[in-house]
């Protein structure tokens with residue numbers, strides 16, 4: 001475990017508090033896209049965070065294509081497709097729609113998939129943006145600048161919800177290393193989802209989780225612990241953020 005790991009989790013927790021509970025719970029969309037949505041973004045970007053929070057809220061999965069500053073792996077694709085380096089950049093292969101602007105992407109996700117009107121908290125978008133900028137402060141630039149890394153043959157897979165203080169450092173590192181991943185959204189929908197994994201293991205009877213990715217994770221591992229990484233390139237599967245961070249460094253850092 002890195003010497004900085006406790007500090008990393010503490011500042012991540014501060015960011016979660018500054019977003020006052022956004023990106024934690026889910027009320028799943030009425031429709032799941034047939035093909036994965038694509039999001040070009042970087043973790044340190046406050047505008048991208050708002051879109052990622054809506055992915056958690058609607059329980060939507062997406063292929064995350066990290067575009068840290070100084071990187072070229074996916075940034076260049078955005079410039080080719082959209083004409084400029086501005087993030088987030090969103091592509092929906094189901095409808096052939098692509099767009100910049102976090103507010104437009106949020107509107108699109110609610111209009112296309114939610115099956116309900118955009119809730120009041122997303123109507124105050126400028127207030128959300130301000131609080132998202134504040135939430136970036138304690139992270140002091142993490143998830144922003146590129147780090148040299150090996151290119152994985154296949155995207156990794158990460159079970160995560162946006163405001164998980166343990167998943168954020170993992171996403172930051174995957175972003176800096178430009179590691180593409182399928183985001184499996186696992187926002188919380190019930191009181192039982194708040195029980196910490198260690199306590200859940202002690203329960204004689206475990207509640208069957210309500211959402212598809214939580215059910216899949218439960219079936220896969222017997223317990224739900226977020227973040228959870230699946231690397232199809234090596235066959236490795238890991239829970240525990242500190243172990244995942246060590247694994248990513250060891251296998252992908254250059």
Ligand SMILES: N[C@@H](CCC(=O)N[C@@H](CS)C(=O)NCC(=O)O)C(=O)O
Pocket residue numbers: 044045046047048069085086087088100101102103
């Ligand atoms: N109004 C836009 C603002 C997007 C924006 O300013 N994004 C910054 C990152 S936070 C950006 O693209 N910077 C250019 C870069 O990183 O190269 C939105 O909400 O999507």
